Amino acid sequence: DKAESFYTKSMKSNPKNSDTHYNYACLQSLRNNQVKALELLTKAVELDKICIDWAKTDEKFDSIKDLEEFKELIGEGGKV
Template sequence: RGVALGNLGRLDDAIASYDNALEFKPDDHQAWYNRGVALGNIGRFDDAIASYDNALEFKPDDHQAWYNRGVALGNIGRFDDAIASYDKALEIKPDDPSVYYNKACAYALQNKIQLAIENLQQAINLDVKYKDMAKTNTDFDSIRDNEQFQELLQ
């Protein structure tokens, strides 16, 4: 029910549905994960992180929960914690280009140019679409004039 409500854009109702499901089955990692997604989609990033933490308590090898946890952490400026979550996601699924891409964004926002470029290169190696995405993503504005960054986007 929560997924259907979320798909309809009724995110508050979806969250309430997940809360109801979790009353009956508090160890349902998928309900915690889906609740985190819905909370993140309405900008409640701290609550989303807490939901992902609960999901990971029950299923610590959920690469997508680690990834989305990293996204939520990045959205509140906790870049080191976001990178740590991305690293956990990559331990589980080392060939996910979106994780490398978002890790590159986090490094760029910290002005860690070399680490941003290395992770962006890895993302592009796995899926060339990330080259075009990086061209317009404002997360890379601080390194946009860097020669290595420019070469990578050629």
């Protein structure tokens, strides 16, 4: 779809943009694509630790917030 295409192109043209990875993770979480959401969120956090603070309160991550991987990523400063 258009959103997938937009984020894929954006990440290719600017792979170090944490906002793109974060927002694409939000989209994947809303679509219940848990593995992809965690993968993208992990990359966003690697690029900019502020994403940890955002993810802690972002309702778009409700579908993954109870997963151990999510808790490890955002807990105590994250695992990255």
